Amino acid sequence: MDTPAQPAPIASAHHEEPDNRMFGVTILLLSESMLFFVFFAAYVALRLTSPRWLPAGVDGLEVIRPAINTVVLVSSSFVIFFAEKALERNNLTLFRGLLLLTSAMGGYFLLGQAIEWRSLPFGLTTGQFGSTFYLLTGFHGLHVLVGILLQLGVFARSFVAGLYTPEKHFGLSAASLFWHFVDVIWLILFALLYLWQSPAVQG
Amino acid sequence: MVELSDGNLGSNKPHQPPANWRVYFSFSTDHKVIGIQYLVTSFIAYLFAGLFAMVIRGELMTPPSDLVDRSLYNGLFTMHGTLMIFGWIFPSLVGLSNYFVPLMIGARDMAFPRLNAVSFWMLPPAGLLLMAGFFVPGGAAQAGWWSYPPVSLQNPSGSLINGEAVWIVGVAIYGISSILGAVNFVATIFRLRAPGMTLFRMPIFVWTTLSAQIIQLFGIPSVTAAVVLLFFDLEFGTGFFNPAKGGDPILYQHLFWFYSHPAVYVMILPAFGIVSEVLPVFARKPLFGYKVVAISSIMIAALSFLVWAHHMFASGTPNWMRILFMITSMAIAVPTGIKVFSWTATIWGGKLRLTAAMHFAIGFVAMFLFAGITGVMLASVPVDIHVNNTYFVVGHFHYVVYAGTVSGIYAAIYYWFPKMTGRMLNENWGKIHFWLNFIGLNLLFIPMHQLGLLGMLRRVASYDPQYQPLNVVASIGGFLLGVSTLPFIFNVVISWTRGKRAVANPWRALGLEWTIPSPPPVENFAKIPVVTGMPYGYGLIEPTPAQPTASE
Ligand code: HEM
Ligand SMILES: [Cu+2]
Numbered sequence: 001m002d003t004p005a006q007p008a009p010i011a012s013a014h015h016e017e018p019d020n021r022m023f024g025v026t027i028l029l030l031s032e033s034m035l036f037f038v039f040f041a042a043y044v045a046l047r048l049t050s051p052r053w054l055p056a057g058v059d060g061l062e063v064i065r066p067a068i069n070t071v072v073l074v075s076s077s078f079v080i081f082f083a084e085k086a087l088e089r090n091n092l093t094l095f096r097g098l099l100l101l102t103s104a105m106g107g108y109f110l111l112g113q114a115i116e117w118r119s120l121p122f123g124l125t126t127g128q129f130g131s132t133f134y135l136l137t138g139f140h141g142l143h144v145l146v147g148i149l150l151q152l153g154v155f156a157r158s159f160v161a162g163l164y165t166p167e168k169h170f171g172l173s174a175a176s177l178f179w180h181f182v183d184v185i186w187l188i189l190f191a192l193l194y195l196w197q198s199p200a201v202q203g
Numbered sequence: 204m205v206e207l208s209d210g211n212l213g214s215n216k217p218h219q220p221p222a223n224w225r226v227y228f229s230f231s232t233d234h235k236v237i238g239i240q241y242l243v244t245s246f247i248a249y250l251f252a253g254l255f256a257m258v259i260r261g262e263l264m265t266p267p268s269d270l271v272d273r274s275l276y277n278g279l280f281t282m283h284g285t286l287m288i289f290g291w292i293f294p295s296l297v298g299l300s301n302y303f304v305p306l307m308i309g310a311r312d313m314a315f316p317r318l319n320a321v322s323f324w325m326l327p328p329a330g331l332l333l334m335a336g337f338f339v340p341g342g343a344a345q346a347g348w349w350s351y352p353p354v355s356l357q358n359p360s361g362s363l364i365n366g367e368a369v370w371i372v373g374v375a376i377y378g379i380s381s382i383l384g385a386v387n388f389v390a391t392i393f394r395l396r397a398p399g400m401t402l403f404r405m406p407i408f409v410w411t412t413l414s415a416q417i418i419q420l421f422g423i424p425s426v427t428a429a430v431v432l433l434f435f436d437l438e439f440g441t442g443f444f445n446p447a448k449g450g451d452p453i454l455y456q457h458l459f460w461f462y463s464h465p466a467v468y469v470m471i472l473p474a475f476g477i478v479s480e481v482l483p484v485f486a487r488k489p490l491f492g493y494k495v496v497a498i499s500s501i502m503i504a505a506l507s508f509l510v511w512a513h514h515m516f517a518s519g520t521p522n523w524m525r526i527l528f529m530i531t532s533m534a535i536a537v538p539t540g541i542k543v544f545s546w547t548a549t550i551w552g553g554k555l556r557l558t559a560a561m562h563f564a565i566g567f568v569a570m571f572l573f574a575g576i577t578g579v580m581l582a583s584v585p586v587d588i589h590v591n592n593t594y595f596v597v598g599h600f601h602y603v604v605y606a607g608t609v610s611g612i613y614a615a616i617y618y619w620f621p622k623m624t625g626r627m628l629n630e631n632w633g634k635i636h637f638w639l640n641f642i643g644l645n646l647l648f649i650p651m652h653q654l655g656l657l658g659m660l661r662r663v664a665s666y667d668p669q670y671q672p673l674n675v676v677a678s679i680g681g682f683l684l685g686v687s688t689l690p691f692i693f694n695v696v697i698s699w700t701r702g703k704r705a706v707a708n709p710w711r712a713l714g715l716e717w718t719i720p721s722p723p724p725v726e727n728f729a730k731i732p733v734v735t736g737m738p739y740g741y742g743l744i745e746p747t748p749a750q751p752t753a754s755e
Binding site for chain 1: 228314315318342382383385387389390393394395420421422423424427428429432435439440441442448449450451454456457458460
């Protein structure tokens with residue numbers, strides 16, 4: 001057995017170092033992915049055991065427009081990636097422009113979803129199909145909204161001198177990680193809700 | 204036995220408390236203040252939940268339902284269970300971890316001090332919200348702490364603001380607070396360990412906190428998802444779980460238990476850790492099999508996610524699933540048995556100092572053994588089918604949470620009180636507390652097992668007269684348990700204000716937390732220590748005197 005703890009002089013650690021915060025954000029997102037995972041599992045379970053999945057008069061969801069929406073959302077993930085790269089090369093103008101472009105693309109996605117919601121012939125309480133559809137898309141849409149607000153927050157704060165530098169930009173990294181996360185979740189959601197349709201048209 | 208002494212370690216000068224009481228009402232970011240805020244707040248929830256338990260036991264003194272009406276009875280046991288779990292057990296363990304994990308790993312604070320304060324300040328509103336349930340139309344939630352649909356979807360008052368809805372919001376706030384706390388703990392333990400504090404030099408309490416918090420991180424989303432869907436069904440008429448709308452109530456049970464089984468390890472793992480700290484100090488022996496004990500904590504956390512359906516053996520679960528979950532459930536007995544074996548081997552042949560903390564720790568081991576055995580019984584499908592929904596289950600889980608976790612919490616408070624307050628707790632009052640508690644809880648919970656085997660159902664206010672004698676014994680035990688809290692409160696209040704001053708290391712322990720003054724100064728360590736060894740070298744090395752700190 002070794003000897004007991006022996007305090008000795010060394011430099012002290014700092015709190016809330018940027019890498020600690022990124023570590024924290026990452027595990028928070030791991031926890032969030034469990035939440036989505038559980039919703040997905042519930043979706044699959046309900047769908048597979050439900051005797052009648054689609055409400056009467058509904059024979060599925062339109063795929064083309066959501067697919068365009070998907071392309072926009074996925075591309076926006078690349079845009080924010082380049083925004084981060086621009087900041088690292090100290091090109092503040094490009095960084096701000098790309099960041100605004102990302103939030104605009106997110107806004108386009110939300111708008112597209114709102115239009116889709118309005119045109120659908122079923123509601124939240126129209127059986128399980130409606131319940132799960134609005135729950136999943138609504139909950140994800142809420143995350144898109146939060147992501148946009150985070151980006152606008154970063155955009156506003158980037159005008160405070162010294163807050164975002166090529167080396168130090170935790171807020172941007174966190175917003176961007178969150179955005180990638182929201183994107184990946186959407187891809188799974190899109191596959192589950194829109195692509196996995198045909199065999200479920202029963203009853 | 205070695206006599207207790209508190210002045211034989213050289214430069215151990217008593218230290219003045221750094222803060223006055225007002226700081227505990229402020230938005231402090233010091234993990235030690237937050238730890239005590241958690242402990243005191245959760246104790247208040249404990250008193251309320253205990254008060255409800257007294258009313259429940261009063262009702263069960265006689266066979267008919269005569270003391271409270273039935274819907275109030277349902278509200279009382281639901282709130283009792285909910286407050287005990289979300290208001291007392293979780294937050295009090297988090298309080299202890301908050302206070303001691305940074306000290307034990309040689310950190311100045313948690314990784315995110317402000318987030319830490321935010322996590323704490325979500326608790327008082329959540330607790331008040333739960334209590335407010337009694338005053339909304341239709342009264343408090345009545346579906347039990349597990350809130351199974353379709354019972355939980357009944358909403359007799361028809362009002363949008365009803366007991367069940369308030370319950371869901373309260374529980375969800377507790378959940379969010381716990382997730383933020385878990386992020387903080389995991390980051391702190393991975394990122395802020397002092398130089399030399401390798402994973403396998405971490406005290407077992409740190410290991411068990413880490414395991415428990417990882418469960419929180421991955422488990423709570425599941426129960427949150429479940430109650431969010433429940434909320435939609437209840438308030439907006441969706442059909443996730445409502446069979447009348449084609450929903451699947453069993454799905455709720457899966458989502459609920461996927462978290463709530465692991466949750467019992469969130470409650471018991473830190474208590475394991477506490478006992479692993481206390482036994483070596485007062486037996487003056489190294490913890491037997493340190494590494495295996497450390498690894499078994501992580502194993503328990505991982506396995507705990509694979510057993511949830513043992514709560515659903517009687518819910519129409521298919522047979523292949525029952526057998527699978529019976530096997531995984533029994534497998535958890537292995538890492539758990541390793542721990543019990545290690546504690547026994549640690550005490551074996553040791554020079555025992557029977558302090559109050561040691562009383563509670565040894566009591567824990569003995570009673571936990573019993574709880575473990577009834578647990579394995581319940582994991583076996585035929586037994587579970589027989590005693591499902593009876594008082595046998597109630598007896599079993601109270602053995603786990605009360606004889607187990609609550610004993611662990613008391614052991615921790617007797618052990619660490621000098622460090623937290625700079626004052627010694629009175630040992631004699633402590634022992635009186637222990638014996639009242641020990642006798643009370645066995646009188647209360649052992650008859651419950653027998654009642655269950657005889658077939659008495661849980662969650663009923665009236666019962667067949669044949670069950671009365673055992674119920675009277677249990678109720679007397681329950682009241683004794685209520686009374687046992689009084690010497691504890693008295694002791695804490697008196698000792699905190701005018702107890703004997705504590706030195707830095709009154710128990711001659713080896714952990715890092717004992718190398719700094721009692722109570723610790725604001726940033727804990729004047730200089731971050733460099734760790735060169737294990738925390739459990741009792742009998743092999745002598746403790747070094749407390750190291751010089753900023754205040755000296
Ligand atoms: C003073 C000590 C206690 C007494 C007298 C007591 C008594 C009881 C009684 C009589 C019930 C009702 C059982 C039923 O009808 O199903 C109950 C339920 C319960 N108790 Fe306790 N208990 C005590 C402490 C605790 C503690 C420390 C916990 C910690 C977690 C706890 C957790 C629960 C839970 C979860 C339930 C289930 C509630 C439900 O069915 O929804 N109890 N208790
Ligand atoms: Cu279980």
